[in-house]
Amino acid sequence: MASRREFIQVGIAATVLPMVVSAREISSQTLFQAQSFYKVVFDQRFPASVAFAREMDQLGAPVHAIEGDITDLWFHDLHTAWTKQPVTIAGMTAHGALFCLERLAWDHGMRVVFRAEHPADNSGMDAEPLYSWIIAPKQEQL
Amino acid sequence: MTLPPGVTSKDFADALKQLEEAVGKSWVFSSDEDVALYRDAYSPFWGEPEERVASAAVAPEGVEQVQKVVKIANTYKIPIYPISTGKNLGYGGSAPNLSGSLVLDLKRMNRILDVNPRNHSALVEPGVSYFDLYRHIQEKGYKLWIDVPDPGWGSPIGNSLDHGGGYLQPMYRNHFDSHCGMEVVLPNGELLRTGMGALPDAQTWQQYKFGFGPWIDGMFSQSNLGVVTKMGFWLMPEPDAYLTGTVTVPKYGDLIPLVDILTFLENSGVSNAMPGLGSPLLGGFMMPPPAPEVTALLQKTGGDISSPDLQKYAQDKSVPYWNCTVKFYGPVKGIQAHWEYAKEKFSAIPGAKFQEGEFYKLPLTPEQFKQVHKPEFGIPSLETFSIGARSAINPKPSAGHIWFSPIIPRTGEAVLEANKVFSKAAKDFGLPVLSFSLPSTYWMRAFIFIFGFPITHDVATNKKNRESFKKLIQIAAEHGWGEYRTAPAFQDAVMDTYSFNNHALRRFHETIKDAVDPNGIISAGRYGIWPKHLRGTKA
Numbered sequence: 001m002a003s004r005r006e007f008i009q010v011g012i013a014a015t016v017l018p019m020v021v022s023a024r025e026i027s028s029q030t031l032f033q034a035q036s037f038y039k040v041v042f043d044q045r046f047p048a049s050v051a052f053a054r055e056m057d058q059l060g061a062p063v064h065a066i067e068g069d070i071t072d073l074w075f076h077d078l079h080t081a082w083t084k085q086p087v088t089i090a091g092m093t094a095h096g097a098l099f100c101l102e103r104l105a106w107d108h109g110m111r112v113v114f115r116a117e118h119p120a121d122n123s124g125m126d127a128e129p130l131y132s133w134i135i136a137p138k139q140e141q142l
Numbered sequence: 143m144t145l146p147p148g149v150t151s152k153d154f155a156d157a158l159k160q161l162e163e164a165v166g167k168s169w170v171f172s173s174d175e176d177v178a179l180y181r182d183a184y185s186p187f188w189g190e191p192e193e194r195v196a197s198a199a200v201a202p203e204g205v206e207q208v209q210k211v212v213k214i215a216n217t218y219k220i221p222i223y224p225i226s227t228g229k230n231l232g233y234g235g236s237a238p239n240l241s242g243s244l245v246l247d248l249k250r251m252n253r254i255l256d257v258n259p260r261n262h263s264a265l266v267e268p269g270v271s272y273f274d275l276y277r278h279i280q281e282k283g284y285k286l287w288i289d290v291p292d293p294g295w296g297s298p299i300g301n302s303l304d305h306g307g308g309y310l311q312p313m314y315r316n317h318f319d320s321h322c323g324m325e326v327v328l329p330n331g332e333l334l335r336t337g338m339g340a341l342p343d344a345q346t347w348q349q350y351k352f353g354f355g356p357w358i359d360g361m362f363s364q365s366n367l368g369v370v371t372k373m374g375f376w377l378m379p380e381p382d383a384y385l386t387g388t389v390t391v392p393k394y395g396d397l398i399p400l401v402d403i404l405t406f407l408e409n410s411g412v413s414n415a416m417p418g419l420g421s422p423l424l425g426g427f428m429m430p431p432p433a434p435e436v437t438a439l440l441q442k443t444g445g446d447i448s449s450p451d452l453q454k455y456a457q458d459k460s461v462p463y464w465n466c467t468v469k470f471y472g473p474v475k476g477i478q479a480h481w482e483y484a485k486e487k488f489s490a491i492p493g494a495k496f497q498e499g500e501f502y503k504l505p506l507t508p509e510q511f512k513q514v515h516k517p518e519f520g521i522p523s524l525e526t527f528s529i530g531a532r533s534a535i536n537p538k539p540s541a542g543h544i545w546f547s548p549i550i551p552r553t554g555e556a557v558l559e560a561n562k563v564f565s566k567a568a569k570d571f572g573l574p575v576l577s578f579s580l581p582s583t584y585w586m587r588a589f590i591f592i593f594g595f596p597i598t599h600d601v602a603t604n605k606k607n608r609e610s611f612k613k614l615i616q617i618a619a620e621h622g623w624g625e626y627r628t629a630p631a632f633q634d635a636v637m638d639t640y641s642f643n644n645h646a647l648r649r650f651h652e653t654i655k656d657a658v659d660p661n662g663i664i665s666a667g668r669y670g671i672w673p674k675h676l677r678g679t680k681a
Contacts, residue, residue: 068528071516075273096527099183103229104295106179107249 032088032134034059038081041066041073041091041101048118048130052092061090070097074104082108086137092118094128105135143172144197146220146242147676157218158198164210165202169250172198180228180245182235184542184597186608186631194237194630196223199245205371209331211246212369215663216330222246223665224369226268226300229293232545232594232629233304239630239667240676246369255372256348259284262377263322263348268299268370272522285380287520289314294522299373303363305627307584309416309517311471312408314378315584318363323347325372326362329659334368348374364627366665367658378520381471384415386499387481389488390422390462394448396491397464398554403487404466405552408586412480415469415518419557419580422462423452426578433461445565447578448558467499469518474503543594544631546614548623550581550589557581560591560623567617571610590626615639630667637670652677 034040040061042053045068053063066073070093078101081087086109091098102112114134120127145154162170171177180196187193197220202208215222223243228236236245252269257279266275272294279286289308291301302317314320323337337353338344351357362368391400400419407413424440424447425432432440435455443449456463468484470477481498488494502510506519516523550556561578573595581589595611598604612635615625619639628636640647651671655662662673672678 069523069525070528071522071524074524075277079273079277094528096529100295100524100527107227 032090032136034061036088037061037090037134038087039064039073039077039089039091041070041089041093041097043068043093043097043130046092046094046128046130049092052132056090066093066097068094068097070100074100078104082110086110088134088136090132090134092130092132094130098131098133101135109138110135111138143174143177144195144242146197146244147240149218149220149242153218154197154220157214157220160214160217161200161211164214165200165207169201169203170198171200171247180225180236180247182231182237182629184231184235184544184629185237186544186597186604186611186629188541188597188599188604190601190604194239194241196238196245197242199247201247201250203250205251205325205327205333208246208248208251208327208369208371209333212327212329212331212663215244216661219661219663220244221663221666223668224248224268226297227271227295228300229296230300230304232543233627234629234631237630239633239665243666248369248371251371254278257282257284257286257377258348259286261349262286262379263374264288264298264377265323265348265372265374266298267372268297270299271295271297272301276520276522279377287314287378287380288375288522289317289320289378290517290520290522291317292515292517293524293526294517295524298375299370302373302375303365303370305364309515310378310520311414312586314376315416315586317375318360320376321359321373322349322351322376323372323374324359324362324370326368326370328368329661329664333371348376361654364669366668366671367654368664378471380520381473381504383472383474383477383504384500384502384519385470385477385481386415386467386501387470387484388465388467388497388499389485389491390465390495390497391488391491392456392460392462392493394453394456394463396493397557399491400464400466400488401552401554401557403490404468407468407484407487412483413468413470414480415471417469417583418467419583420465420467421578421580422465423456424463424578426580433459445569447561462495541599542597544597544611544629545627546591546593546595546611547626547628548591548618549585549626550591550623552587552589557589559621563617563621564591564593564614567610567614571613572606573610633668634670 034056040053040056040063042049042063042065044050044065057063064073105111112133113136116132118130118132120129145151158170158172177196177198180199185193200211202211211222221240221243223238224246225236226248238245248268250269251267252274253267254264254270254275255267256265264275272288272290275288275298287310289310291306291308302321306317308315308317323339325339326334328334336359337347337351339347340353362370404417420426420429423432423436439449439452439455470480485496506514550560557580579591581591584590595607608631611632615632615635618624624639625636637648648670655671656674659673662675666673666676
């Protein structure tokens with residue numbers, strides 16, 4: 001049996017890159033199963049992020065769309081949720097969204113416990129690298 | 143772990159134990175992983191030995207616990223560095239000036255103590271963020287706006303103490319100006335209230351700033367003489383409506399009367415929201431890029447924006463050199479009348495043309511809410527972080543930025559002169575140069591240029607940029623322009639330039655520092671003010 005770190009890394013990579021291995025198969029084994037995420041955040045400006053969300057949705061995760069800006073998600077949802085109790089979220093976003101969520105999470109005893117960069121597809125100068133990530137309570141640190 | 147200078151491991155361990163007893167074990171952070179969270183994400187020394195890092199952090203829950211922390215710090219002579227929410231990115235974040243300082247993290251002190259909907263004021267603790275205050279006001283249904291910076295995840299207390307600014311009416315836009323009353327834990331642990339707060343049972347703490355006798359609130363801003371634990375703020379009543387109008391003017395020299403008229407309108411209270419200056423010809427930040435012909439002309443003339451060829455191009459193509467967007471809050475009839483009056487004044491410039499812009503009856507509809515620049519409506523936002531990092535003008539994005547932000551005179555002449563000076567300096571230092579930059583209009587009486595200086599994770603590049611930054615500080619000072627705020631790495635260099643009469647100002651600061659904080663425990667080195675035992679060794 002693989003370690004928790006391996007599960008999560010493979011799980012996310014598989015979800016992002018389905019050609020590697022079935023996301024459904026891997027996610028069913030990981031301690032961070034898709035259904036266990038409070039929210040899976042995706043950025044609908046990026047096709048790869050949308051594909052990620054589609055996979056996670058099929059795995060039963062509650063997905064949440066943003067268009068770059070996490071203000072609404074933070075103000076209307078995560079702040080309230082994290083004030084009550086730390087709950088785990090995952091996502092595939094550009095750097096800015098992760099940068100904000102990570103710092104807001106710190107104040108609630110949460111940490112980024114998984115982070116992977118996916119290079120930009122170079123389809124245009126505005127293309128950005130994306131990041132898949134998990135933010136979990138500090139004690140869940142791998 | 144980086145120990146505080148001059149403090150032994152044993153003493154520091156003893157102090158941490160006492161801190162745990164004072165605030166609870168779970169609120170003292172000394173593991174490398176926890177302390178790393180207080181690094182400045184945009185540190186110009188990132189990963190270098192000189193990066194300013196904390197030794198540990200402590201998060202008290204209330205004023206009494208702050209007083210205990212201060213007393214322990216005095217006992218062991220441990221420097222402490224208070225932060226509110228620590229989101230001051232570009233100006234230092236949550237990292238201390240002096241490595242080894244204990245971060246006094248006030249995030250748990252997040253109580254909104256009072257919001258007065260009749261007198262339009264609030265009293266808050268340092269851990270209250272703009273989002274917290276906005277949420278509270280929304281939940282209560284008060285028709286009040288808060289003046290927020292952009293991004294808006296910081297705190298009213300931290301932002302105002304560092305002289306931050308926002309976007310609403312001028313009397314709110316300067317956040318320190320709009321405060322009213324403070325509570326401060328002094329370096330000896332004693333509790334002080336300023337203004338009317340010094341009167342026991344005062345009923346006007348958030349209504350009259352000055353109280354009786356010398357007004358000392360300024361001594362606690364950009365400073366290290368105490369820990370501010372409460373602060374009052376004046377809030378803006380929600381206006382009936384919002385209107386913008388843009389004037390364009392055709393010639394290079396028109397910038398001078400354009401600025402003069404704008405200044406008249408602002409100082410008269412006619413234009414009462416944050417205006418914007420731009421150049422349809424030259425493009426720039428948040429503007430469409432210049433036409434290829436303009437770019438070619440600028441290249442041909444070495445960036446001379448006043449060249450006859452460029453002026454002829456603007457005239458032939460009817461492309462305005464400059465524009466100014468004036469903005470108005472108030473009753474519908476009033477703001478329409480003010481816009482008419484503004485047009486009348488700007489019409490003194492031959493060739494001026496006008497276009498009415500956004501008009502909203504307030505509150506915003508949900509659809510309008512999505513479209514507007516939220517800080518101009520008192521709404522905190524993180525939207526600025528969603529702007530793509532990589533673009534045609536920024537193909538290799540940096541890891542962050544620091545702000546170079548000199549105050550310059552509020553005249554068109556000064557804007558043109560500052561551009562010449564800073565463009566030449568940027569070229570000399572090999573920094574990315576825009577064809578032209580226009581200043582920000584946060585303050586009513588002066589302009590401020592805000593240039594983002596890239597921070598990377600490459601040591602050699604950061605070293606080069608730091609040297610350039612220090613040279614820019616000098617070059618600005620030689621022209622009579624001074625920084626209004628800067629990151630800790632450059633605070634000594636900036637304070638050095640405020641040198642009138644053999645640094646009389648800094649010497650006065652030091653005299654007060656020595657009297658009020660003889661052990662030098664509060665924010666050593668902040669804004670170039672060092673305690674006696676470190677003076678001369680750090681600058």
